[in-house]
Amino acid sequence: MIIVVLEILVCLVLAGIIGGIVGWFLHRLRVEPANQAMDRLVASLQEAEARLLDVKAESRVHAARAEVLETDVRARAIAAQTLENELSSLNARLSMADKTLAAAARERDEAARELEEVREQFVGACAQAEEARLKLSEQERAATQIYQTVEELKQSQTVSVTALAERSREIDRLLARITELESNHQSVLTEKSAELLAAQEHAAALEAKLGEVRTEAEKLRKEAEGCRRVLRDREAELEELWATLREVEPHPHRQAAGSNAQAQTDSGVKTSAGTPSPAENSSNDEEWDDLKRIAGIGPKLEQLLHGLGVHTFRQVALWSDEEIDRMDSHLKRFRGRIRREQWVERAREEFYRKYGKQPDQS
Numbered sequence: 001m002i003i004v005v006l007e008i009l010v011c012l013v014l015a016g017i018i019g020g021i022v023g024w025f026l027h028r029l030r031v032e033p034a035n036q037a038m039d040r041l042v043a044s045l046q047e048a049e050a051r052l053l054d055v056k057a058e059s060r061v062h063a064a065r066a067e068v069l070e071t072d073v074r075a076r077a078i079a080a081q082t083l084e085n086e087l088s089s090l091n092a093r094l095s096m097a098d099k100t101l102a103a104a105a106r107e108r109d110e111a112a113r114e115l116e117e118v119r120e121q122f123v124g125a126c127a128q129a130e131e132a133r134l135k136l137s138e139q140e141r142a143a144t145q146i147y148q149t150v151e152e153l154k155q156s157q158t159v160s161v162t163a164l165a166e167r168s169r170e171i172d173r174l175l176a177r178i179t180e181l182e183s184n185h186q187s188v189l190t191e192k193s194a195e196l197l198a199a200q201e202h203a204a205a206l207e208a209k210l211g212e213v214r215t216e217a218e219k220l221r222k223e224a225e226g227c228r229r230v231l232r233d234r235e236a237e238l239e240e241l242w243a244t245l246r247e248v249e250p251h252p253h254r255q256a257a258g259s260n261a262q263a264q265t266d267s268g269v270k271t272s273a274g275t276p277s278p279a280e281n282s283s284n285d286e287e288w289d290d291l292k293r294i295a296g297i298g299p300k301l302e303q304l305l306h307g308l309g310v311h312t313f314r315q316v317a318l319w320s321d322e323e324i325d326r327m328d329s330h331l332k333r334f335r336g337r338i339r340r341e342q343w344v345e346r347a348r349e350e351f352y353r354k355y356g357k358q359p360d361q362s
Contacts, residue, residue, distance in 0.1 A: 001062075001063060004059060004076055004077065004080055005059055005063070007080050007083075007084075008052060008055055008056050008059055008080070008083075011052055011083060011084075011087060012049070012052055012053075012056070014087065015045055015048060015049050015052060015090075016049075018045060018090070018094055019042060019045050019046075019049075022038050022041055022042060022045070022094075022097065023038075023042070025038070025097075025101050026038040037097060037100050038097065041093060041094070041097050044090070044093070045090065048086060048087075048090060051083075052083065055076075055079060055080075055083065058076070059076065062076055223295075287312075288311040288312060289311065289312045289313045289350070289351075289354070290302075291305055291306075291310070291311075291313075291316070293350050294313070294316065294343055294346045294347050294350060295341060295342075295346050296337060296341035296343060296346070297343065304330070304331075308327065308330060310327070313347045313348075313350045313351035313354065313359070314347075314351055314359040315347075316343055316344060316347035317344060317347040317348040317351050317359040318359055318361065319338075319343075319344050324338050324339065324344070347359075
């Protein structure tokens with residue numbers, strides 16, 4: 001009798017433990033299919049518990065009637081065995097529930113992974129949505145600017161149409177005035193046509209002269225461009241000329257020019273036969289010219305030429321080829337400039353401008 005009661009109590013305790021475990025798993029998983037299975041299992045357990053309670057009640061009744069119901073004890077033992085069988089069945093069902101819970105756990109993990117993938121896709125979609133929103137904002141700003149531009153163009157078009165209408169009315173008035181003038185002054189127009197023809201002939205003649213002037217101006221422009229290039233070259237050569245001038249003693253007086261010419265003759269620098277040297281060409285009474293007026297000669301080169309005894313346009317204009325070579329040798333690193341820059345021709349032009357004649361050997 002006591003054993004039966006203990007077995008009933010153990011069954012009840014096991015049913016409570018199993019119900020708690022099942023409830024805990026159901027609370028942890030929160031999966032709908034497992035919940036439904038567990039609900040069915042809990043219902044079965046509740047039915048079993050109810051049956052156990054009924055058995056407990058019956059056992060109490062049997063305990064009260066133990067003395068007279070020994071045969072009922074055996075029946076209750078059989079009933080207990082049946083309950084054990086049912087408990088075994090419940091255990092089997094619990095094992096199945098455990099398997100179901102494990103499957104639900106796997107499904108939960110898969111669902112969690114899918115949820116993570118969905119979350120990543122959602123983050124990417126949010127980034128794309130933000131980028132699209134920024135592009136849309138830019139497009140809205142561009143559309144606003146275009147709208148403003150269109151409004152400005154419309155206003156400008158309105159103003160232009162108004163101005164065009166005024167111009168059209170003015171043209172109509174002018175055409176009417178022209179018609180009136182043509183009808184009233186036909187003879188005057190004939191005379192003006194003749195005068196216009198004469199003026200056109202005169203303009204043609206002026207145009208021909210203008211073409212000559214343009215040709216001359218183009219020539220002068222090219223010469224000026226050459227002068228500018230030469231001037232740029234001279235500016236780059238100033239430093240070298242300073243070094244050269246430090247080696248040459250300046251001769252500011254006419255007597256020094258003669259001394260330099262004599263020193264050059266003594267050092268072996270001779271002029272060509274039949275051609276006087278620059279110092280000999282410049283007499284003591286001859287006025288010095290501004291050699292800087294010759295294109296290509298600057299202040300430093302003028303000082304260098306003065307040191308070599310060259311002071312006038314006539315001296316430069318009368319240089320022979322040998323004299324040019326001799327003078328060019330003193331330019332050191334800048335040799336060839338006398339012929340390249342046509343110093344002789346420029347000196348003749350300057351001499352003619354100043355004295356009104358061509359230089360001679362006298």
